[in-house]
Amino acid sequence: MSEVVWTIAGSDSGGGAGIQADLKAMHSFCVHGCSAITALTAQNSLGVEALNPVTQAVLESQLQALANDLRPQAIKIGMLANVQQIQLVAEHLRYYRDNWPCPPYVVYDPVAIATSGDSLIEEDAQDDIADAIKTHLLPLVDVITPNVHETQMLTGIYLIGPDALREAAKRLQQWGAKSVVIKGGHWDYPQGYCVDYCREGEQEYWLGNATITTPHSHGTGCTLSSVIASCLAKGYPLKDAFILGKAYINAGLKSAQRYGEGIGPVAQTRWPSELADFPQVIEPGSWLGDELDFPCAADFNYAAGFAPCPQQLGLYAVVDSVDWLQLCLEHGVKTVQLRMKDCHGEQLEEAIKQAIALGRAHDAQVFINDHWQLALKHGAYGVHLGQQDLHNANLRAIQDAGLRLGLSTHGFYEMLLAHNYRPSYIALGAIYPTTTKDMTGQIQGLQKLRHFVPLMQAHYPTVAIGGIDLTRIAAVVNTGVGSVAVVRAITEAAHPTQAIAQLQQAIKDGRSEQ
Ligand SMILES: Cc1ncc(COP(=O)(O)OP(=O)(O)O)c(N)n1
Ligand SMILES: Cc1ncsc1CCOP(=O)(O)O
Numbered sequence: 001m002s003e004v005v006w007t008i009a010g011s012d013s014g015g016g017a018g019i020q021a022d023l024k025a026m027h028s029f030c031v032h033g034c035s036a037i038t039a040l041t042a043q044n045s046l047g048v049e050a051l052n053p054v055t056q057a058v059l060e061s062q063l064q065a066l067a068n069d070l071r072p073q074a075i076k077i078g079m080l081a082n083v084q085q086i087q088l089v090a091e092h093l094r095y096y097r098d099n100w101p102c103p104p105y106v107v108y109d110p111v112a113i114a115t116s117g118d119s120l121i122e123e124d125a126q127d128d129i130a131d132a133i134k135t136h137l138l139p140l141v142d143v144i145t146p147n148v149h150e151t152q153m154l155t156g157i158y159l160i161g162p163d164a165l166r167e168a169a170k171r172l173q174q175w176g177a178k179s180v181v182i183k184g185g186h187w188d189y190p191q192g193y194c195v196d197y198c199r200e201g202e203q204e205y206w207l208g209n210a211t212i213t214t215p216h217s218h219g220t221g222c223t224l225s226s227v228i229a230s231c232l233a234k235g236y237p238l239k240d241a242f243i244l245g246k247a248y249i250n251a252g253l254k255s256a257q258r259y260g261e262g263i264g265p266v267a268q269t270r271w272p273s274e275l276a277d278f279p280q281v282i283e284p285g286s287w288l289g290d291e292l293d294f295p296c297a298a299d300f301n302y303a304a305g306f307a308p309c310p311q312q313l314g315l316y317a318v319v320d321s322v323d324w325l326q327l328c329l330e331h332g333v334k335t336v337q338l339r340m341k342d343c344h345g346e347q348l349e350e351a352i353k354q355a356i357a358l359g360r361a362h363d364a365q366v367f368i369n370d371h372w373q374l375a376l377k378h379g380a381y382g383v384h385l386g387q388q389d390l391h392n393a394n395l396r397a398i399q400d401a402g403l404r405l406g407l408s409t410h411g412f413y414e415m416l417l418a419h420n421y422r423p424s425y426i427a428l429g430a431i432y433p434t435t436t437k438d439m440t441g442q443i444q445g446l447q448k449l450r451h452f453v454p455l456m457q458a459h460y461p462t463v464a465i466g467g468i469d470l471t472r473i474a475a476v477v478n479t480g481v482g483s484v485a486v487v488r489a490i491t492e493a494a495h496p497t498q499a500i501a502q503l504q505q506a507i508k509d510g511r512s513e514q
């Protein structure tokens, strides 16, 4: 059953923004959208002709009907036309928070001005509205998604550079919003780029892409916040929800069309699957990172990438000893990783040397986990690193020495971060629960793997890892993933050599069915 998401927002008679956009975006992300309408705006592509807020009773009755039967996993709030509506919605949200066993995520897009430049709040009450938002609504909001104008209107901070965005986001958090996404669509900093900022608790990250030039951008704010709400409802972390929202908007801007004589709507497409539509995670040392003055110590060459490895890595055995490594190689496994967590000093170095030599003797791809210095020293085929290692390892040295680099990822944000480095392969995990490693909160499931593979495999060899065994391997291979990495399916099998043969056969069978 799909998740339920509400939009509490205004109707746009022109069909491009408001609840019309929200419901279409929710449909694209496979959730069931419900609506409580705050105003029946009279709009077309040229502007807003009337606001027509509904009465308190009309709004109240819609919220009651939904609460009685269709409890949501997430609520997106858009246009609230006046102070009374803000207070009413806040009262309801407080009730859900205090009384429902699973209160919904609340995503608030503080719509104040339409793309046409027209106001969407009752103009004589602007200050009162801003005060009511801060006092009543923000303490109940998980994510607020203002654009630069709305951020300035709410905080009074003029957004001249990255530090001003940080300060404004902190201020919105002080008023109660847990996370803040500031949309850079109107920021144009650096020129020709759209840079968005997210502050989640104490953490911050920046996403950027070249500006997509089209006049037809009506409804982008409504759409982005609806996608974020839908993805939160589906269990994605905010980082991934934000990225999926950006990719959806980028794809929509690229195919936006004119309807009417003015500003057309962003197109509502489908779940994004083209890497070219995804934003870049901006890191220190990248061009955008330099433009934003991110402090940078390393001189990594982002453009150069890492040496390639075969597109289909096949069965990928991850083992913790040279004996296991040898057994796998002798039984035809061509991709093996030495993952030794409790071995140090000379013993570790000796094991790594032997593993590299065995890999060469069997003409196989042997990756060394974690110990990149020893892998470099002894000329390994490749190194496998986790996301945390990216900031400690000397990636430049690994790159210059021609070693392959495999990177772990756990979702869209980490995939895009990995993509910055142009690694030799990208792994996604854990697909299923596993006892080999604590992956609490990081179980991806098959559905996410189904999104990961088409996005990545035109660009990288892909690997699925975590909890995969003979009973699950067919479903995993069916996603089109290039390689299946396993630990226990081999090392805890009653007959490991037989298990290797069966796993290899399952991969072969799965491929021939594709
Ligand atoms: C193929 C493959 N994918 C992911 C991992 C996990 O690596 P990492 O994140 O470095 O965690 P540890 O393995 O070091 O616990 C992997 N080893 N192999
Ligand atoms: C190292 C690692 N990284 C993500 S899941 C995992 C463990 C996979 O082990 P198993 O195949 O036994 O579930």
Ligand SMILES: [Mg+2]
Residues within 6 Å of the ligand: 369, 370, 384, 385, 386
């Ligand atoms: Mg590691």
